[in-house]
Amino acid sequence: MNWIIWLLPVPPLLAFGVITLFTNKNRGLSHVLGVGAAGLSWLGSMVVFISALGVEEFGKHFYESAINWLPTGETWLRIGVRIDPLSAVTLFFVAWTIFMIFIYSIGYQNYGQPEGDHDQPGLPPHGATVSEHGHKHKVPSVEPMYARFFAFLGLFAFGMYTLVVSNNLLTLFVGWEIMGLCSYLLIGFWYGKPSARNAAIKAFMTTRVGDVFMLLGIAYLYSATGTLTFSEIFTEEMLAHLAGISTPVLGLSGAGLIGLLLFIGTVGKSAQWPLHVWLPDAMEGPTPVSAMIHAATMVSAGVYAVLRMFPLLSLDSGTMTVVAFIGSFTALFAASIAVAQNDIKRVLAYSTISQLGFMIAALGIHAYVAAAFHLVTHAFFKALLFLGSGSVIHGMEHGVLHSGDHVDPQDMFNMGGLRKKMPITFWTFLLGGLALSGFPVLTAGFWSKDEILADAFGHGHLAVFFTLAVAAFFTAFYTMRQITLTFLGKARSKAAEHASETPLTMTIPLIVLTIFAVGFGWIGVPEHFPLLGGVLPNWFHGFVGSTLAEHPEALEFSSIPLWTSIGVALGGLLLGWLVYRKVGSVKQDFLQIPVLKNKWYFDEAYDFLFIRPAGWIAEKFTYLFMDRRIIDGILHSVARFSLFLGHAFRNYFDKPVVNEWIGDGTGNLVKASGRGMRKLQAGRIQAYMLVSMVLLVLFALLYYFLMA
Amino acid sequence: MTIPLSWYLILAAAIFCIGLYGVLARRNAIAILLGVELMLNAVNINLVAFWRYQDPAMMTGQAFAVIVFAVAAAEVAVGLALIISVYRRRMTVVADEIDLMKW
Numbered sequence: 127m128n129w130i131i132w133l134l135p136v137p138p139l140l141a142f143g144v145i146t147l148f149t150n151k152n153r154g155l156s157h158v159l160g161v162g163a164a165g166l167s168w169l170g171s172m173v174v175f176i177s178a179l180g181v182e183e184f185g186k187h188f189y190e191s192a193i194n195w196l197p198t199g200e201t202w203l204r205i206g207v208r209i210d211p212l213s214a215v216t217l218f219f220v221a222w223t224i225f226m227i228f229i230y231s232i233g234y235q236n237y238g239q240p241e242g243d244h245d246q247p248g249l250p251p252h253g254a255t256v257s258e259h260g261h262k263h264k265v266p267s268v269e270p271m272y273a274r275f276f277a278f279l280g281l282f283a284f285g286m287y288t289l290v291v292s293n294n295l296l297t298l299f300v301g302w303e304i305m306g307l308c309s310y311l312l313i314g315f316w317y318g319k320p321s322a323r324n325a326a327i328k329a330f331m332t333t334r335v336g337d338v339f340m341l342l343g344i345a346y347l348y349s350a351t352g353t354l355t356f357s358e359i360f361t362e363e364m365l366a367h368l369a370g371i372s373t374p375v376l377g378l379s380g381a382g383l384i385g386l387l388l389f390i391g392t393v394g395k396s397a398q399w400p401l402h403v404w405l406p407d408a409m410e411g412p413t414p415v416s417a418m419i420h421a422a423t424m425v426s427a428g429v430y431a432v433l434r435m436f437p438l439l440s441l442d443s444g445t446m447t448v449v450a451f452i453g454s455f456t457a458l459f460a461a462s463i464a465v466a467q468n469d470i471k472r473v474l475a476y477s478t479i480s481q482l483g484f485m486i487a488a489l490g491i492h493a494y495v496a497a498a499f500h501l502v503t504h505a506f507f508k509a510l511l512f513l514g515s516g517s518v519i520h521g522m523e524h525g526v527l528h529s530g531d532h533v534d535p536q537d538m539f540n541m542g543g544l545r546k547k548m549p550i551t552f553w554t555f556l557l558g559g560l561a562l563s564g565f566p567v568l569t570a571g572f573w574s575k576d577e578i579l580a581d582a583f584g585h586g587h588l589a590v591f592f593t594l595a596v597a598a599f600f601t602a603f604y605t606m607r608q609i610t611l612t613f614l615g616k617a618r619s620k621a622a623e624h625a626s627e628t629p630l631t632m633t634i635p636l637i638v639l640t641i642f643a644v645g646f647g648w649i650g651v652p653e654h655f656p657l658l659g660g661v662l663p664n665w666f667h668g669f670v671g672s673t674l675a676e677h678p679e680a681l682e683f684s685s686i687p688l689w690t691s692i693g694v695a696l697g698g699l700l701l702g703w704l705v706y707r708k709v710g711s712v713k714q715d716f717l718q719i720p721v722l723k724n725k726w727y728f729d730e731a732y733d734f735l736f737i738r739p740a741g742w743i744a745e746k747f748t749y750l751f752m753d754r755r756i757i758d759g760i761l762h763s764v765a766r767f768s769l770f771l772g773h774a775f776r777n778y779f780d781k782p783v784v785n786e787w788i789g790d791g792t793g794n795l796v797k798a799s800g801r802g803m804r805k806l807q808a809g810r811i812q813a814y815m816l817v818s819m820v821l822l823v824l825f826a827l828l829y830y831f832l833m834a
Numbered sequence: 835m836t837i838p839l840s841w842y843l844i845l846a847a848a849i850f851c852i853g854l855y856g857v858l859a860r861r862n863a864i865a866i867l868l869g870v871e872l873m874l875n876a877v878n879i880n881l882v883a884f885w886r887y888q889d890p891a892m893m894t895g896q897a898f899a900v901i902v903f904a905v906a907a908a909e910v911a912v913g914l915a916l917i918i919s920v921y922r923r924r925m926t927v928v929a930d931e932i933d934l935m936k937w
Contacts, residue, residue, distance in 0.1 A: 809936040810929070810930065811929070812857065812859070812866070815858055819854065819858070
């Protein structure tokens with residue numbers, strides 16, 4: 127079994143390499159490779175998951191295998207794979223959503239449509255003119271960088287699979303960073319748009335803040351324990367050792383500080399307050415990307431990482447309080463923004479932040495299983511909603527091209543009445559929306575959200591309970607607002623009148639995800655639930671709970687959180703429908719409050735607090751003062767001094783001494799002596815001979831008289 | 835009564851001086867060459883005379899004389915050929931006028 131786990135991340139990576147290097151000119155071959163690779167990984171994941179179900183006490187006898195990787199002096203840094211109950215369920219939803227999103231991308235990027243009239247790489251396709259039966263009309267055109275899209279998706283899938291199957295923090299972090307890179311590449315996929323470029327940079331920079339802290343946490347953990355493998359860290363002795371270390375930071379224990387640092391990584395990756403600002407802007411990317419990165423997998427990875435490190439995190443109550451606070455605050459805060467957004471994808475983006483807040487809050491109050499449960503159900507219904515919104519946008523774009531009416535295809539106030547035009551999208555989106563708002567009993571979202579609320583209430587975290595209940599009410603409200611504005615009532619623009627249902631490659635993934643968005647909740651029904659409890663075993667609790675050393679107790683049933691959760695879900699849905707069923711234009715929407723519209727001015731605040739000071743320091747201090755004045759000043763003085771020295775040498779040494787005296791002097795001397803000597807070299811051999819004879823005679827005489 | 839060695843030496847010296855004069859004073863290249871030949875032959879007389887008077891058993895003196903003959907013959911052959919060649923081009927055999935390589 128272990129070899130399959132090792133191989134799970136490989137096919138998408140190979141697809142990425144092959145598409146990039148060889149098949150990038152061929153659209154069909156590229157998507158066959160991409161989807162095929164995702165399918166292979168999906169198949170492997172299912173094999174692993176199903177065989178994991180058959181293992182007795184899987185929490186103790188999980189799959190693990192490791193190899194030596196980096197020599198670190200005497201020891202080795204080991205990396206390996208591990209599938210335990212938590213990663214098995216994560217693998218399950220990751221495999222399904224990734225596979226579905228790959229298939230969906232074929233339709234979304236208009237495979238099979240003609241090339242656009244003026245399409246350029248780096249910009250969304252603008253449509254192509256086709257003449258049919260003698261008259262011309264516009265149809266959607268194929269994405270110019272189709273193959274590139276599948277290559278990036280492949281690399282992304284590789285990162286996610288690596289993260290899930292890792293048995294240590296190091297390869298988890300590697301997968302984490304690969305996804306960060308892919309997120310940057312895919313948000314900026316249409317790099318011709320300035321907004322997409324800025325969003326890509328913003329996402330990368332913001333998550334970087336979290337990642338740096340996470341890396342610090344990993345480094346601290348490694349220096350404290352000498353290992354990064356989960357099973358070695360989560361032993362009782364090691365945890366006791368970590369809890370016993372005292373640190374100078376805020377009086378936290380070693381475990382608390384490491385947990386906090388790792389949690390900051392999650393805050394960045396899962397877009398929690400105060401690092402949430404990148405996720406809404408990331409909606410600039412193509413919608414499958416929004417679904418994959420910003421709903422189903424990458425942001426889930428942040429929650430997955432803290433779930434993974436839960437035994438460590440839960441050692442320090444201070445850290446857990448921070449986690450619970452940030453989670454519940456984010457849940458409410460993001461939900462309050464979502465109610466005032468008009469862009470169909472932005473609503474979902476804030477909803478994602480809010481739902482991730484639910485999970486983090488659940489984790490902060492030790493509701494481990496509830497957090498994991500909500501992670502899985504949320505991944506399904508949020509992927510469904512994003513893909514559904516992509517389908518809506520796609521249909522709207524079709525309408526825009528058909529009617530020639532240039533309206534924003536993402537603005538919900540341009541939609542309306544799409545229920546009839548796009549029935550499959552409507553029904554799947556409706557079920558996804560109900561799951562998100564926690565529609566009682568029927569949908570998966572109800573069971574997971576109810577479990578979080580029940581845990582919060584049952585363990586006496588009333589502040590968290592109330593916050594999350596209010597957030598859940600907002601959730602139901604903005605979901606219904608979205609559904610009402612988009613699908614119900616009458617069309618508010620010509621484009622919406624001419625919208626059409628999307629191709630099968632897009633609707634089939636929607637249907638598949640709907641099955642999970644509804645059905646996945648049924649495996650986690652609490653045992654003491656009225657009527658239903660006990661009919662279906664609470665499989666999820668037993669399975670995932672066994673990951674922890676101490677099996678979490680199933681909670682006593684209490685009717686207060688149950689009625690609260692039913693009440694806020696139905697109340698929010700009803701209110702949303704009542705308020706928005708009559709709203710015809712954006713002017714009639716009473717929620718267009720500036721402070722909510724502008725997301726509590728966080729972007730402006732960050733701009734004022736960080737970006738502008740950073741810009742000011744870069745401009746005034748670093749550039750003008752440091753660089754221009756000090757560094758350039760030093761360089762200029764050195765240059766000026768050198769110039770002066772050079773002039774002096776040239777004028778007072780080189781010219782008179784070297785040039786005139788040595789250079790010209792030697793030459794002149796040689797010339798003069800040559801001119802003199804030339805007389806001797808008359809070229810008359812007889813003259814030479816005469817001289818030599820005379821000299822010979824002279825020397826002979828000399829010799830004779832001196833020596834004799 | 836034998837002729838003493840000094841007579842030969844005086845004869846050789848006289849011929850050498852005549853040859854030297856010819857080499858130094860004549861302008862005609864052929865005459866210069868003749869002078870050189872005279873000097874070589876004066877040397878030959880010396881060689882043969884010394885051999886005869888000093889150590890007649892050894893053949894070295896005669897051998898040297900023969901080598902000088904051969905060298906002189908070769909030298910004359912080359913020299914005359916050069917002079918003829920120069921004469922054909924420049925219509926002169928006066929050494930001073932053959933000044934192609936002079937500054």
